[in-house]
Amino acid sequence: MPASTRVVVDVMLKPEILDPQGQAIANALPTLGFSSIAAVRQGKRFEVELAGEATEEALDEVRRAAATLLANPVIEDFEVRVEVAQ
Amino acid sequence: MPASTRVVVDVMLKPEILDPQGQAIANALPTLGFSSIAAVRQGKRFEVELAGEATEEALDEVRRAAATLLANPVIEDFEVRVEVAQ
Amino acid sequence: MTDTVSQAQQSPDAEQPYLELGLKDDEYARIREVLGRRPTQTELAMYSIMWSEHCSYKSSKVHLRQFGEKAPKTDALLVGMGENAGVVDVGGGLAVTFKVESHNHPSFVEPYQGAATGVGGIVRDILTMGARPIAVMDPLRFGAPDHPDTARVLPGIVAGVGGYGNCLGLPNIGGEVVFDPCYQGNPLVNALCVGVMPHDRIQLSAARGVGNVVVLLGAKTGRDGIGGVSVLASATFEEGAETRRPSVQVGDPFAEKLLIESCLEMFDRKLVVGIQDLGGAGLTCATTETAAAGKSGMRVWLERVPLREPSMEPHEILASESQERMLAIVEPSKLDEVLALAAKWGVIATAIGEVTEGDRLVITWHDDVVVDVPPRSLSDEGPVYNRPIERPGDFDLVRADRAETLPRPKTGDELRETLLKLVASPNLADKTWVTEQYDRYVQGNTVLAQPEDAGVIRLDEETGRGIALATDGNGRYAKLDPYAGAQLALAEAYRNVATTGAAPLAVTNCLNFGSPEDPHVMWQFQQAVTGLADGCQQLGTPVTGGNVSFYNQTGSTAIHPTPVIGVLGVFDDVARRTPIGFQDDGESLILLGS
């Protein structure tokens, strides 16, 4: 049923931008005994619930919201995905 | 090639927990002209790069890191996924 | 299905989980007597909350009376103990209200949110009186600095205090950071807020005026922090218990900021008859207390309460501790203006009830009556205990180890070593790591803040009228002698205020103790309260409000008795303030006292 469709927007810092949060985590890992992790980057995940069905127009609107509001294109990249509820 | 395997940890507030961030966004959307979005929840996305291959042990370690460091189990749920680079 | 009053009448013998809700046999019997029937599930939840130690002060009440009985004569007191916070006249047509409260247990469970919502709660207490909150302080106690629990809770608590206060725009003008192993499993997070208002803006909580509308302002209601009450869910509903579990309260300082601005505008325009914040006991406390204070009845349509989770049951709605909410009593002719004003600030406002004739609080859920109680029975006529008191058996032993018997440094080298040890000790070390995380400048009236011993805030830009505030407490002194320990804390805060140049005027306190069911703890409590009341009487400064936090212990081991005392002083002109640092070369040092 399309009504339960959830749209996910992932926002990550552009690779060339320093990520102090990810770095702080990566630095803490070895002292906590986690040795198989080489690097961590921290971004945001938005779960967007549509008012109606996941039509192309609705998704377009999410993309516009992502580009203007949820992400700052100066420093961040984003990705919009439709996730069908299990 | 397994070396480029990326593990993603999605962290979201538990559904019953107040999400002031998502709410602030959702409240702003209608005045910005985005009407097809009913609700938004904001969480975190971590992109974890493994030092070696994505063995079961390595993933277990990521899960443990997620439970202790990346997520706050008192208020957050997390999900660990392996993402194969395109 | 929802338990209604008529069901309660039809099934008088239905079993009820009152013990699990923390009510004793005789307390339950009294509820049945008051109602003339068994309580409904929702009523039971309400009594269990309102008759809890936290809300009813049932163990402390008999002792706290001393603050009133021994209160020194003063013309400054405009609103005394009993309202949400006392109000004092500071001259120039201005009134000040201040109070300190604890949020210890929530901060151990979830340090950031626990501390943040602690700040949020005390700020609403101050707002409720009609005041604009103008500053906060945060007396904190942690376990040993090198203990893993301290590493877990300290950064979160400091970030939470800062996160909430900074986002609200309240300067942090002081506090304490004390380490002692006795707080390892039970850190103390006390938060103080102070606010100012013109005399004619003082608000009271009474719901008066039959036909007046009861308006709920602020956040939607969710399953936040309905701790003990979740027993009801699990006792009544086998399935789905998972989704009904209570959750940690998450603070939304932005919502609170909007609530503050909208309420202040309502006060200025004289739109509300009465107002009450929603604190620990949520709607239960707000509806019963406002009705009881107004000596009136109240009718509430509970299904009108905006919910975050639509599946919530009546008892959950009434017990919810969702933050950032207020209850206002409004004349019908002013309702539209109130709703419009709330909308301007983006605050949800909903008429959920009205003030009625008589003295019953009647709450319906859709078409069913789920609550029909005399409000006073919940708010004012709860149980009162005179708990057993016993001086701890090891008291003399503890005191045998006197300061005079400790080895003293004798040589220059030993003196040097002692000094270095002192300077490096966490309790005396620099607190910049903490205080840098707090905004001390916002509002532009901070005259003194860290590293001073008291914070000073200007109230009036024209005249320079202002106030000074200090909080102090020393659990080790209080353990050695709770009576003198409380007085020492009072004296220190009093001196810290006086040395800035302000005239001390009023006292608030947060009494952090172990379990009141332990006679030794109860003795410490009684001693500390007596010491504080006697001290205030001698100094001529009344206690205007405060908070008791019991059950601060790990297993059966209580924390040191920790009365934290806040003193408020007044300046005619803050330009006269004296900072602690030397101001110029060649100044003389004079020791006062012996």
Next chain:
Amino acid sequence: MSPRIGVITFPGSLDDRDALRAVKLAGGEPVSLWHADADLRGVDAVILPGGFSYGDYLRCGAIARFAPAMNTLVDAAKGGLPVLGICNGFQVLCESHLLPGALRRNHHLHFRNRDQKLRIESTSTRWTQDYQEGEEILIPLKSGEGAYIADEKTLDALEAEGRVIARYVGNPNGSLRDIAGISNEAGNVVGLMPHPEHAIEALTGPSTDGLGFFTSVIRALVPA
């Protein structure tokens, strides 16, 4: 007549009253503006104050930039209206693309409030002309997301065009090239992370060094 200087209050603005006070002390006429009102009431300059607009939960300034008042302001700023964004206001200016770059979480991840020394690098903007080039001033810094970032090209351009208006002396937050404030090309729009409006009275601030920003714009608006 003294110039009328507006301060826009957004939901969650905190230092708006302080900015109004600073305008008054500097000799201007303070005018309160409301975010939902597209009318700027004919003011001669605008200050975007500090605070946490909309809680700043998403990104600082991200939601505020869509306010009706901002729509008007963006056009007016492009037309030369002097605009100063302080702290959150700086973030709003970046989000509105009136200034390049962005402000990121402090590198140490903590909110930091300290009396911060700055060096004034450019006195050719509407908001800095009352300072001396190279002058060091002490004003409060208080922010959690105060680290200025931009790509190398942008940073080089800012430096080449003299648009870095102030630098930190002792970098408190990981700002690239110690940048504390920048201006647009025309010099009418300035963003500054620390708070000059909290250094205008000896009684309440670490100095009165902040007054210069406000007297500068007033002098720019009232030619001698």
